[in-house]
Amino acid sequence: MVEEINEQLIEDDFDAVVIGAGNGGLIAAAQLAIEGAKVILCEQHNLPGGFATSFVRGRFEFEGALHELCDFGPETNKGSIRRLFEDDIEINVDFVEISEAFRLIINDPNEKLDVVVPFGREKFINMMEREVPGSKDSIIDYIRLSQEITEAINYITESEGNPDKDILIKNYKNFLKTAPYTLDQVNDALKIPKRAQDILNAYWCYIGIPSNRINFTFYAAMHYYFLIRKAYIPKYRSHGYIAALESKIREKGGKILYNSKVNKIIVENGQVMGIETTKGDKIQTKHIISNASPTLVYNNLIYPKNEIPSRALKNMNARRHAISCFVVYLGLNASVEELGITNYSYHIYDSSDTEEIYESFKTLNPPKAQATICLNNAIPDCSPQGTCILSITAFFLPEAWKSVNPEDYFNLKNRIARHLINTFEFATKTSIREHIEEIEIATPQTLARYTGTFGGSAYGYETDPWDSFMPRLMAMNDEKYVKGLEFCGGFSANCQSYTNALLSGQIAAFLTLQQLKEKGDPQ
């Protein structure tokens, strides 16, 4: 029998190997295949997508991770992701527009808040003025600044990372002057009232660090795209576009290996030479795009060990792994109308103090924040008639889970889930507990199980001002430690989020194609 299994092993040359079939890895492999490169994609799991996935329990198909896809945009005002999917990769996938950004509820009786935050520049400004009279001018400044930031980022991207300093100073001075600072610092400089900042900052849990550490540039760009292009989600969950990408890679001649974990990246004199998998595949290549994080690559994969540059180890140790998620997926046997669940997205916080809530992510105490999605309020027929799907997401830093034993694990999951359900019921005055037909709970361990990411981290490295989008971009060339090795995904220079991870895959593919062309191939 051993012979038959060995026959299935791959021992061949490829133009490029992509490690990991997450958002970034799939786009990278698809783009390379489209350009005619001989590419192989190795994935340790039996399914593509990484966090971008779905799963079936009973009569429900749950979305694994996505809440809102940023910068997709309508057909008449295409955002970067719609252009990437429709124009560059040419996949045809149904997306659905989300009607409003989210409903923000703060439970602390001293600062009680319950407000629906709309998309659209004018609607947003009006809502802010209504909630916090006198905030209008500062909010207009905030949006103006955010717009300049997105224009500056577009300019920098178009200049392929070599922007003209004079043009930056002439056209994008406000961008330059805010890029080194935090969300709090710039919002204070804009004289935005505290109460208005509480509403403005509500996306903070999607960045995963408190507002006194979030880099303003990163936050403002994301927020601006949400305001002007709204948010979208794929009709058939994340797996809908993931399966389309998978099919595209095959259609263009790319090869995909599942259940195949890369355990060695072979390096000789600082140059990538190939990879090996735990199954025993031996593949020669000069070009690798890794969707696995720099931490996993430098700490575990580079072989032999003396090829690991010490600077790369310093780099990975300087950075902090961002938060992981805890998700309670509920299939409910009543409709949204029957249950009184009126919104698609809920951000429910115990308080507006983002630092206090972030600190609570370090413990296993009841979560003080949740981001909850009711899929049926965007896609009414996503579950059978008379049912609906609710998913409640809370956050933890990896360290919170360090002393959990297998025998305590299931009860712990249950205890946290119970609290999250109670909090949702209390905040929205609904009753869902009696209607649970299916329940599944994902923890940092679940995320680690399916992706191998260190600490189960879902958001890449934390994006403090020193390690946010701009400094990462400025350091991209200096921090290339191994020739032929590019990174994509949430840990790459593009930073976290579905949108950035997807775009990072294309950037990594273009960089690799450039190097292939310089050498005279691909064939």
Next chain:
Amino acid sequence: MNKEKEIDFKISVKGNIRDLLAFKNLASVRKKHIDKAPEDFIKFDPVNNLANQLHPSKQNLVISEIKDETKSAKTFKFIADPDSNTKKLAYFRAGQFLSLKVEVDDIPITRPYSISSSPSDALKGFYEITIRKEENGFLTSFIWENWKVGTKIESSGPNGYFYYDPLRDSREIMCIAGGSGITPFRSFAKEIMEGKLNITLTVLYGSSEEDDILFYDEFKDYEKRYPEKIKIINILSCEEVNLPDCEQGFMTAQLIEKYCKLDNSSFFICGPQIMYDFIDKELEKFSLPMKRIRKEVFGEIKDVVNIPNFPKKIAEKTFKIKVSIGNVLKEIPANAFESILVAMERAKLAPPSICRSGKCGFCRSVLISGDIFINPNSDGRRAADKIMNYFHPCSSYPMSNLEIEVPRSV
């Protein structure tokens, strides 16, 4: 917005010059952060470590004890193979199963078996699995002949969703078991007696003959020791019943009603396929909400040709399947009445599989060309996969010659 305002808008955070300097210094600030970091390797990640303990991709086991339960059933006790990398057995939830990998006549196949020991037994170092010998069973005949104390078996981690969830289920559990379907409930019962599962268990257990009843003495003993928590009712379909406290006949709605608080119980059902067909009709009479009924997957369908939509005229046919798996492209024969998974196993392609019931998706593959039949009751595919021609070979049957791409097994 006011156009004039847009033009005039100039921000200053810490002062014009200081802000621009701060931008200029971004790179050097970053460099300083990296300079002061240590050069050490990260030796341990507790999150991935726990994930691996809970969900190992494989466990190497060895049989340490075999016990005859009835004339046709044995309990196999497994411990971690000391010669392997498996040092600890994965913890699980009562009701879950293991997928065992067995090589029969050089053909590697898998079978899911419910764990009949308690979760805490796994922490003590063992799992028990109870198997009933099937008449003319291809695999069980092999097991009866070949499995001895010391035989090494490769297993998956614990799998499946047939467990009690306190947020979803009633604390009063009505178990309906047939044949070897009693095995997961033994695990439930043991966990109740250990004080770790706060539920009550009423087991309606159907057998065809008295000496087919599994764990008869054990469950009677559990009932005696925990009368408030555990109750067993044996139901025998044979004509002559001598054992005390048994019901004679079938698991009818009438019988269920006799032992069950209908409006306040969660039903957990595990047994052979024919029992499901029967029970479904009986339970329909009560119009219970779906959340009150949970069924264990029962493996591959035994008589796919009898499913209403199955194209009977091709039932006897054999087709050719071109399979691409890893570096291999091979054409194999496949019977219309057997799953594509079985055809690939026969051809020694060692395809991946776990639940063999269409649900877990571990065998997910690409249908490049040809037509397949999928049993609508075991179609656990994602919506997008249905649209884009992905399928689960364990619950799919060839209706023409096919071309498919299949992932290699772990």
